Amino acid sequence: MKTTPIGLVxxxxxxxxxxxxxxxxxxxxxxxLVIEGREYVDGVDMTREQFYARLPGMRQPPSxxxxxxxxxxxxxxxxxxxxxxxxxxxxxAEKLTSIPNFARNAARDFEGRVTVLESGSLTLGTGxxxxxxxxxxxxxxxxxxxLEAVRATRQRVxxxxxxxxMDYLRRxxxxxxxxxxxxxxxxxxxxxxxxxxxVRPISAARTTRQANEALFNFIAxxxxxxxxxxxxxxxxxxxxxxxxxxxxxxxxxxxxxxxGLTNVTSLIGTHVGPNGLGFAAVxx
Numbered sequence: 001m002k003t004t005p006i007g008l009v010x011x012x013x014x015x016x017x018x019x020x021x022x023x024x025x026x027x028x029x030x031x032x033l034v035i036e037g038r039e040y041v042d043g044v045d046m047t048r049e050q051f052y053a054r055l056p057g058m059r060q061p062p063s064x065x066x067x068x069x070x071x072x073x074x075x076x077x078x079x080x081x082x083x084x085x086x087x088x089x090x091x092x093a094e095k096l097t098s099i100p101n102f103a104r105n106a107a108r109d110f111e112g113r114v115t116v117l118e119s120g121s122l123t124l125g126t127g128x129x130x131x132x133x134x135x136x137x138x139x140x141x142x143x144x145x146x147l148e149a150v151r152a153t154r155q156r157v158x159x160x161x162x163x164x165x166m167d168y169l170r171r172x173x174x175x176x177x178x179x180x181x182x183x184x185x186x187x188x189x190x191x192x193x194x195x196x197x198x199v200r201p202i203s204a205a206r207t208t209r210q211a212n213e214a215l216f217n218f219i220a221x222x223x224x225x226x227x228x229x230x231x232x233x234x235x236x237x238x239x240x241x242x243x244x245x246x247x248x249x250x251x252x253x254x255x256x257x258x259x260g261l262t263n264v265t266s267l268i269g270t271h272v273g274p275n276g277l278g279f280a281a282v283x284x
Contacts, residue, residue, distance in 0.1 A: 005083075005084060005085040005142070006084060006086055006087070006088060006133075006137045006142070006143055006146055007025075007027065007076075007079030007080070007086070008026045008027065008087070008088055008090070008130060008134055008137070009026070009027045009029065009072065009079070009087060009090070009103075010026060010027075010028055010089070010090050010091060011029050011030070011031055011091050011092055011099050011126075012030040012042040012043050012265060012267070013092045013097075013099075013123060013265045013267050013268065014028070014090075014091075014119075014123070014126040014127040015124050015126075015127050015231075015262050015265055015280075016127040016130060016131065017260070017262075020127075020131060020134075023134075024131075024135075024137070026130060026134060027078065027079060029067050029071050029072055030042040030044055030067060031064060031066060031067055031097075031099065032065040032066070033045075033046065033051070033063075033267065033270065034062060034063045034064065034065055035054075035058065036058065042265060042266060042267060043265075043266075046266070048234065048263050048264075048266050049263070051266040051269065052233060052234035052269055052274045055168075055269065055270075055273065055274055056274070061168070061171040061270075063270065064097075064267045066097055066098045066099045066101075067102065069102045069103075069105040069106040070106070071106075072089065072102060072103045072106035072107070073109060073110075075089075076089070076107065076110050076113075077110075080110070080113060085113070086113055086114070086115065086143050087113060087114045087115070088117065088143075088150070089114055089115065089117070090116075090118075090119060090126065090130050090133065091103055091117070091119065091126065092118070092121070092122050092126050093119055093126075093194075093196070094118040094197065095120075095196075095197030095198065100117075100118040115143075117147075117150060119154065119157075120154060120195070120196040121157055121194060121196075121197075122159065122268060123264045123265065123268060123278075123280055124159070124229050124231065125157045125158075125159035125194065125280050127280070128157055128227050128280060129153045129154055131227075132149040132150055132153040132282075133146040133147075133149055133150050135149065136148075156226075156282050156283045157282050158193065158222060158279075158280070158283065159193065159231075159278065159279070160193040160202060160218055160278055160279060161192060161194075161215075161272065161277065161278030161279075162189060162190075162212065162215045162277045162278065163191075163192070163276050164208065164211075164233075164235070164273060164275035164277075165273050166188055166190070168270070168271060168272055168273030169271060169273075188204050188205070188206070189204075189205040189210070190203075191203045191204070191205055191214040191215055191218070193218070202214055202215075208238070211277070212238075212242055212245075212277065215242070215277060215278070215279065216245065216246065216249075216251075219246065219251065219255075219279060219281065220249070220250075220251040222254075222281060222283055223254060223283060223284070225255050225256060225281045225284065226282045226283065227256060227281060227282040228256050228260070228281045228282075229259065229260030229262050229281075230242060230243050230246075230260065230261050230277075230278075230279050231276075231277070231278040231279055231280060232261075232264065232275075232278070233263070233264055233269045233272060233273065233275060233276040234263060234269070234275070235274065235276065235277060236263065238275065238277055239261055239277060240261065243259060247259075262280075264278075
């Protein structure tokens with residue numbers, strides 16, 4: 001691994017691949033899953049596939065927790081002792097989690113050598129901002145260049161999802177008011193967008209096919225895309241079918257050559273349930 005003057009820290013819900021994390025030496029602080037009173041470290045104590053397989057049979061709705069400030073402090077100390085001059089610590093939207101606040105608490109002990117940012121997004125909506133910073137650092141653009149890359153990407157990032165069921169949102173007690181405005185909670189497959197930590201309804205589908213079509217049309221409406229990943233909650237077959245349809249459509253000319261396929265973090269699956277479909281994109 002190459003030491004750079006700018007270190008990068010994020011959290012596990014960012015959904016960056018292991019290859020990207022290793023390539024850019026990004027420090028990832030895992031969040032916590034709480035299942036029937038027992039804590040599990042995200043991505044360490046239980047795989048995503050194991051989590052989604054267990055989810056329908058759980059007697060109590062699982063919950064999530066932010067890692068302790070000491071977890072962030074350990075990453076900051078490691079990077080600074082390793083030769084970094086400054087750290088960018090970029091995290092999931094603070095409207096959705098306390099992770100950014102815990103990171104800020106940890107950063108106070110490092111005398112201005114850590115800049116903590118929140119992404120206004122989740123999953124690869126956060127991850128693409130971290131990746132933009134990593135690329136800027138790798139190109140030698142320094143702290144200001146990396147921060148500008150994050151700002152520019154945040155303005156252009158789009159995340160949307162088609163939930164397969166309302167059951168898990170209802171069980172979690174986190175049904176956004178925006179979703180309740182698009183119809184009753186029964187037999188609705190809401191298609192929503194997340195912008196700056198807030199949920200915006202796109203449509204209320206009655207069938208999986210209608211939900212896929214709404215999501216497809218939304219991608220097509222965004223114009224040329226610089227980055228794109230198809231997201232799913234343990235619904236790889238649905239995600240691959242959707243991706244194949246996208247590749248064979250007229251929208252193909254507007255999407256990147258390389259498109260990711262991501263089984264999203266269990267911390268999101270906790271609230272939206274299995275079989276969901278979505279995407280994260282960065283517009284040109």
